[in-house]
Amino acid sequence: MKYVEFDETREFDLILMGRVAVDFNPVDYFKTLAESQTYKKYVGGSPANIAVGLARLGKKAGFIARVSDDRLGEYVVDYFEKEGIDTSCIKKAENGEKIGLTFTEILSRDESSILMYRNMAADLSLSPEDVTEEYIKRGKALLISGTALSSSPSREACLKALQFAKNTNTPVIFDIDYREYSWKNKDEISIYYSIVARDSDIILGSKEEYDFTQRLIKEGLSDEETANLWEKAKIVIIKHGKKGSTAYTKDGKSYSIKPFPVEALKSFGGGDGYASAFLYSLFEGKEIPKALEFGSASASMLVSSHGCSDDMPTVTEIEEFIKIKKQEYGESVTQV
């Protein structure tokens, strides 16, 4: 059954809004950030990773963003263009804002942390004037990444896009993507997350992210109550980290999945692989269980690789990964 209808006449499979960043991951890892001397540079930022993920899977993405007016800004735009992502709505920041940086510290397979450079971050300078109804209606769907709501004027750019999505019957996908930085207080988080959530067709987030979203509405909801709270949403995905995730659908059904077993190198990037492969599957018209399996496979592949964007897999690679893992661990490897 198809839970969300996509207008197949539209040019882009998905339009994404939010941050593009640059990741620096240590080459000489399993050390502290202070000790690691050499770093490899990648395009990063959750929605940027999802866009690259979709592109690798053969889908056409468009991106609305602001990047810095410098060589690193050029770098990410060049990278996107090489991946086939439409960059016509990526503008340069005008007041010296800089593209966000993420330095990764990989202490061990289980412990990794990040150090962010986000003072006057270029992505949060995204302005309502950058968003047009014409562009929004070129996409089969619009993905809003939650961090873009954390500060003005990016916040208003997203809310304007949300209105235009309503005006043009464009399904909205809300990837909650909570990051502590930039938010002024917990009330703001709940206020803006819930404004977007209640107009979204698909919501993706961890249990904690839903709790942040619902804090001013009703606290302590079970997963099922959470899924029911968002009346307009057709699919509500709630993630529980290594325990797996569940998709709740409008018709009252739910589908769960466990991660594929892998030896992780770092503890992030998985969510972006998951989102891109799951959405790819929906665009392809696959059923929810298949979509979850695809998402879960991509997630597992990502946490065991050095980069995020640069290591996003192709369809063939994901299929091959699933095949190998099932051969190794059995067909029911991801069953909850």
Place this chain on the structure above:
Amino acid sequence: MKYVEFDETREFDLILMGRVAVDFNPVDYFKTLAESQTYKKYVGGSPANIAVGLARLGKKAGFIARVSDDRLGEYVVDYFEKEGIDTSCIKKAENGEKIGLTFTEILSRDESSILMYRNMAADLSLSPEDVTEEYIKRGKALLISGTALSSSPSREACLKALQFAKNTNTPVIFDIDYREYSWKNKDEISIYYSIVARDSDIILGSKEEYDFTQRLIKEGLSDEETANLWEKAKIVIIKHGKKGSTAYTKDGKSYSIKPFPVEALKSFGGGDGYASAFLYSLFEGKEIPKALEFGSASASMLVSSHGCSDDMPTVTEIEEFIKIKKQEYGESVTQV
């Protein structure tokens, strides 16, 4: 017919959110502001005026606000308390923000203008932490004044209150009260006005204010289309200045009224008299035409007086005013 149900067990008739200011009106008017030498000080600010108006009409108001931590802040709180308004949710600004000032220039009966002091205005420092669900549910209704949405953190304080009003089934009254200052751009205005409007039970505004609100949704709507756009609203009042105003009700009916003829002294304050007397009438269970007449009378009384808050009329004074005007101009004096 009662369009909005008020929970009669609640302590306050109305809780208002928004700015309290201090007005300085020239005693030696019909001159430029530069030439006027002597000024009289009044409590001002649209929602503050409405609160005083309701208090004069015997209703109990509670006010959520921030005022400056100085003698003028003390002045307005004292004034409110003397009028019987609950000030338990009025806090002092903490970072040197100052209560807004309005200097009035009255050049002639037709021409008046204002000069605002609103840099780091205390009212816009209203914070989400100042808003509690306990306080919101002590009111039969919540009035949000649009200017409080123009800037953070006051904006989020209002959006939090809006959520609490929903949580507690408290009817929301949205007085659009558009003021140019503080807003960063037109998109912001439409975004935040429409977020509040779509959850409001009663909306009051001028034709221009609705146009600002609807700019990102649909432009060029007729008054009737405007009234229909806000599906949740039970009463939508659209004002056309000296031509009068119309109340559109949920059941598809509409009621119009013209202002009472008066010799105006200044061109502002009328709207606050209108709102307070109209809302008073609703709380009293009066029918719409009676409520409009009461509102219109108070508006006319206000524009012909020197102050705003300080000249808010009592029930007897309004009734007397209506009686005299009808004697002078006939029963149909306000018929469109």
Place this chain on the structure above:
Amino acid sequence: MKYVEFDETREFDLILMGRVAVDFNPVDYFKTLAESQTYKKYVGGSPANIAVGLARLGKKAGFIARVSDDRLGEYVVDYFEKEGIDTSCIKKAENGEKIGLTFTEILSRDESSILMYRNMAADLSLSPEDVTEEYIKRGKALLISGTALSSSPSREACLKALQFAKNTNTPVIFDIDYREYSWKNKDEISIYYSIVARDSDIILGSKEEYDFTQRLIKEGLSDEETANLWEKAKIVIIKHGKKGSTAYTKDGKSYSIKPFPVEALKSFGGGDGYASAFLYSLFEGKEIPKALEFGSASASMLVSSHGCSDDMPTVTEIEEFIKIKKQEYGESVTQV
């Protein structure tokens, strides 16, 4: 003996830099600010008062300042022009900065306080670009008012003018005029006050103001040590409030004076009367004791009047005042 040489070929007697403000003094005084209802508007701000004072005494002043781009900004420029002060270097603030306001609370003859509106004050937006060497050298002397050093870019405008005064051999008068607001910490005060003081020819300040100035250099100096510390200064005036003041001159002499006995109405404005009448006397080539007497008389006249700028006396009025006071209290009325 002439301690400071003024170039008599120059067009303006004095060029002043610093704030112009608007004062609101209660007409119904001997009440709290909250209780006083009616206020009279005056041009205010220490250097503005001195400029008006000099103009009333027949001297030509030029003023470098920023005022708000509104009716109150127009008001002060108009007022200056009527007084004959050159306003060609007064510009309008460009980013919404507002002219500072001072509301006076006169509780009794001994107790008065002020409430300032100085958030984003126009005077502190004075910019280095507003200061030209051409203008500075049109003045026989340059007066820098200390509060103008409290914040950038006004601070740099003053330091630039100081350099231009050196370049053009223009004597510098430093009126310390310490006000608590705007300064970030005590170190800043000492740093910037001492930079200006050490290049000044005449310094005026209270004992406390010199202590603020010298805090990072040497604390606990006696008045005589203070006078000696500022090697370049020809005249160092140290004020001790009601106990009188002393002028220390370069040649090691000192001259003291007591205030004239008056019934004060408010506790401020005196210093500006003092400065203007003292400087007037220097420009006239009078000896220090005569100059002090003139300053002291003007000070006493000011504290017993309702306004500051508007009540600045003429030469005849000061002479008359001195004559009457000496008749009443004897020739030695101001002798220490």
Place this chain on the structure above:
Amino acid sequence: MKYVEFDETREFDLILMGRVAVDFNPVDYFKTLAESQTYKKYVGGSPANIAVGLARLGKKAGFIARVSDDRLGEYVVDYFEKEGIDTSCIKKAENGEKIGLTFTEILSRDESSILMYRNMAADLSLSPEDVTEEYIKRGKALLISGTALSSSPSREACLKALQFAKNTNTPVIFDIDYREYSWKNKDEISIYYSIVARDSDIILGSKEEYDFTQRLIKEGLSDEETANLWEKAKIVIIKHGKKGSTAYTKDGKSYSIKPFPVEALKSFGGGDGYASAFLYSLFEGKEIPKALEFGSASASMLVSSHGCSDDMPTVTEIEEFIKIKKQEYGESVTQV
């Protein structure tokens, strides 16, 4: 002849104030910054490099600075401590300021450029409260790096240290180190550079840097006129890039030197090598020509190495370098 007397009883040879940063230099250079994928991390920032340079030469440095409260802040403090630099006056930034980053683009041996991350830079949050007279007087000399004057509160921290240096007879070394970023306008540069320059005993800068400094005083000065302008300075060093540099001494003499011939890898870092080796020589009591030769050698060594701080040479290495170069090019290799 000794131009500057150092108090040999003091604990530190030099106390430095200014920025500590982190440099990321590409390992795969001769490409654009976008194309270079792998970067090596170094401690950077001009005064930090000089401090490390002095430490490598056996001198004891103390550093006054603010670094970020994160792993990169820890990294630079650790690094300093390993080099033997006193870090007791290095504090953590308190409002989320981040240590400055410099990404280097090395396109060819002649063309290199840098991309700075300096929004809310930690070094510029250095506060007057971080500076004590006790610490200043533990140093034989104080070095102020010009960029620390570009913004408050770091600016005032330097001016406070300058006053304390005067109070304690501590010679001041001013390394102009002009960087475009952070300065608001050219007037500010001249104002603050000249305040420090006129109280300095040794000034180091390029011709262009002196022009910036003197812009409001007198433009178009020759090198000799520049040297004479700064009356208090005992040694004024004016650099002309590849053409060499000249030291002007208080007694009217001057000494010039040309760089040693090397194959450069990057176009920066040389100045810091120069300053550290020149100052080392002064502390050692060497004559000016010897000090210049030592400085020039270190400069040449630095521009041909990958890092800055990490490649600072020891005394033996510099002596060896000079010996080899003289063998290769003759004794007069650096004669102008």
